[in-house]
Amino acid sequence: MLPLVPLVVGWMLVSKSTKPVQKRVNQHQTTAVAEPNLRPQNVTSLISSSLKAVKKFKDETLVPLFDDARSKYIQEISLDEEVLSEEQKAANQHFKFSIILFASTVASAMIYAPLVLLHIPFLLYLAFPFYKEGIRSLVVERRITTMLVDVILGMGALAYAPFKPPILIVGTAGALAMSYINKLVTKTKSGTRRNLTNLLGQQPQTVWVVQGDMEMEIPFEKVRIGDVVVIDAGMMIPVDGRIQKGVGSIDQHKLTGEAQPAEKGVGDAVFAATVVLSGKLYIEVEKTGEETAAAQIGHILNETTDFTSSVQVRGRDIADRAAAPTLALSALSLPWVGPDKALAILFSGVGYNMQILGPLSVLNFLQLLAHQGILIKDGRALEQVRDIDTVVFDKTGTLTLEQPHVGAIHRYNGYSEADILTYAAAAEHRQTHPIAKAIQLSADERQLSLPAIGDAAYEVGYGIKVHLDQKLIRVGSDRFMAMEGVDMPAELETAGKSAHDQGHSLVYVAIDGHLGGVLELRPTIRPEAKRIVETLGRRGIDMYIISGDHERPTRALAEDLGIDRYFAETLPEHKADLIDQLQTEGRSVCFVGDGINDSIALKKANVSVSLRGASTIATDTAQVILMDQTLNQLEELFVISEHFESNMQVNLYTTIVPGVMIIGGAFLGVVGYGAATVLFMGGLGAGVVNAVLPLFRAEEKSKGAARQPVH
Known part of the structure; x- marks a missing residue:
């Protein structure tokens, strides 16, 4: 059992560095008991102090870069707690195991080098999903990918390991890097969708219904077709039905796009997710829950093709394009310079680090945007923004x-006017709906x-x-x-x-x-609308207005803002058809909307933008949320997207240049597997610095501004 001690110690040390402070006393005592079994004792002490230094660096330097704004914003707009997808959970577990394996391998090498060979089964287990993917890409998809290069490199390293055991440290480091890549990639994707009821907004826990000559409060889930529910001013209507008694003014712009409140009386139809501004309505229930018009929009939304699901991570594409040439060069070099240099070429990883640097840059720019009041929920949207040539605005609630x-x-x-007002x-003066507020503000x-x-x-x-x-x-x-x-x-x-x-x-x-x-x-x-339209116009972006409102007010708004093209009286599903029509013409479309009726178009667009405070289904569907509830940051979204593109270009240089140096040096016989590792990791380090630099500069600028004296 002695050879497995490093694996156990690695687990204990990693657990110790990540658990709450109050549990550390007992863990320290456990470690102290195990220490006498290790030779020499200073090995454990060295690893422990190194982990503490890494943790301190993470807490003081990295956490401020990756924490705060984005996570806070996501929690603020979510009705539920954050939901991790199964893919994200698996990636997180895989990453934790790879940390333990790497720590155990390093400890074994420091104690007694041959112990490293006992980690081969664990390394194979950790690398199996990647090996499986590499073989599948070759056999099923008939293409050579970076995963296949990893398979061959891993097998070559394992075959070489009995002659040079420490080579497995590089293997476990590679497995750790791949696990980290996978963790980053899944983190940049959107999380699991929430329940349909939450997509439409928070449903009431109870409602008032007429029973005989009385009004009774019952749980919402017990409402049945034919019941008569009572809705007072200021309340959201939770069902579809017809007014049996009463007259009211209803705000239904988030469902239909109509700017003007609708006057409804006996016999008129009303819909869930609309709000009674004034009056008291007795509504006979015709549809509840998922049968309502609002919920049907949710069903269409779930059945609509997700544009972003077909978008691959850019770093993987770059690395895959270099896979076949790398394999060919390695095979060509084998009879000339031997297995050590051939493995070095396989390890050259031309473009490989983009799999790490790409997601890392994305995460940093997501935080940078969050500090600017722009929440991007799906990291893939960041790259797509730079290709946008058409912006389509919803009218009511957006412009x-x-x-x-x-x-x-x-x-x-x-x-007189003063008397009337x-x-x-x-x-x-006691009313809180928008019309009352407008009258009070004018007074x-x-x-x-x-x-x-x-x-x-x-x-x-x-x-x-x-x-x-x-x-x-x-x-x-x-x-x-x-x-x-x-x-x-x-x-x-x-x-x-x-x-x-x-x-x-x-x-x-x-x-x-x-x-x-x-x-x-x-x-x-909106006060900022005309300026934003002018700014986008100077960028050469075409603009449209799509509205469910009537033609005349839509045209008047378009003329006022200087937008030449508009579509009026458009049904929710037809909004998505218009987006699809523009995409068919070869346009890359950004749609900006805030209502339930906009959700299908939001999902259809290449990039979708909504405003904080919009309908829940809109903010859940949109990839980008403007957190200050205005359009002011829309221009900044395009500016930072351009900076992101420049950052990605530098990332590419940091992974191509070391790779070319490794290949050239291997053919000349001066760069072996060990030297290739140093060059590869050096390029990776330079890329990491470049990836985090924009956010680091923004943090320093923010701190500097905070230190400026107030005059």
Whole structure:
């Protein structure tokens, strides 16, 4: 059993370096018991101190580079805890085992070199998946890959090991590198998708339903077709159904893309994932759960081809292209310079390190972007951004803000604009929906003084009624005014139709039995939208607007922003068809959207972007999330993508140059397997420095800015 002691010690030391502080006393005692069996004792001490130094370096230097922003952002936008895929779990376990094997091999070599040979079965076990993949690529795919080179190199090293046991240290180091590559690659991919209910947003735990003459609260999962659920203002509708009683204003832009809230009454259809802005609705349930319209979008989303699944990691492609020439050169050199130099050529790894440096650069640039407020969930999107030549914007919620603004005030019966706005703001002061906020903001901007309203004078029904200054104030839609018997001027019919065609909402304000005025609410264009459009235009990027809204407001927005092309009144599935049409024309498309109705198009696009605070299904589907909830960082995404491309070019040089030197030196008879290892690792070290340098510089710049005195 003595030869297996290094393997056990390696396991103990690695476990010790990764477990919580409070458990270290017992582990130290266990190690102290085992130490007398090792010869000499200073071997264990040397390894232990080395591991402590590595851990200190990781905690003080590497962790700040790879921690913080990105993980924090992912947790913030997730409804569930982080979910690792089975591929990620397997890669993590494989990497841990490779660390133990490498530590044990090094310890064995330091104690007694022949002990290293006992690690061959463990090395074969660790390398088996890679050997299997290499053989499969040759037999099934009929192509020579870097995995096949690894198989031949590994077998050659094992055959050579009885004559030179320490060569296995290089083998275990290679297995460790391959495990690390696999861990990095899986980390740059998107994680497992969450449950469909979470994709659509957090479902309520309970709902109120009508049972006889009473309203009862029951668990949401017990709601059945035919039940009548009660939804108050400010609540999300959790089912598809028809209104049995009541009138309400419903915000359904995230589902349909319509900017203007929809007035719904008895007999009208309503849908899950929409929000009641005002009123109280009694809804007869027609569909629940996965049968709702919102959930059906989720089903289409899951069935849509995932663009990124066919994208291979760039480093593997580069290494694979060099595989066949490397094998040929090694075979050619064998009769001339012998097995040592032939193995050196196999170890040259022209382009091989890109498998490590590529993912490492990706991870560093993902952190760099996260510090800029840009969360990239799928690392493969980073490279695809540089190829984008077309950006397609959703209109409502992306180019426009959710909250509208008061654009005009129409006066009637001698009332002033200030009177009308004061009455409306006073009535809406307890409401939190976007229309109420727009009215309150307009009153604040005009510095109007709002009178206090007592609870007894406040009534919310189909609209809002308050008693103010001995007057009855009514605020609501034209439908509400008709129900209340308020006299409406004939010319308002024309004004109402014009406002609707332009995507504007009208809020009517009545004083006693007469109409005092009408507030015209218009969509608010994002303050940064025009600048972003101009910036992308200077980059030569074509832009489109796709909207489920009406044609006239979509056209007006496009003209205002200087975008020549737009599609209006587009259904969710047709948005994806338009993306597909642009891709068929040879375009590389970035789609920017925020609604449930955008999710299929988001998944179809080459690069998909959403904003933090958008619908859950949009932020889950999109590859890129702009965390400040604006479009401001969209330009920075393109800039950093260009820097990433330059960084990858330098990575390529650091892996090609040492490889060429190894091959040339081997043919000249001056570079053997050992020297090849040194050159290979030197190139890898230079590449690692280059990969982490951009984030390191950004961290130093951030620290420097923090140290600047505030004047």
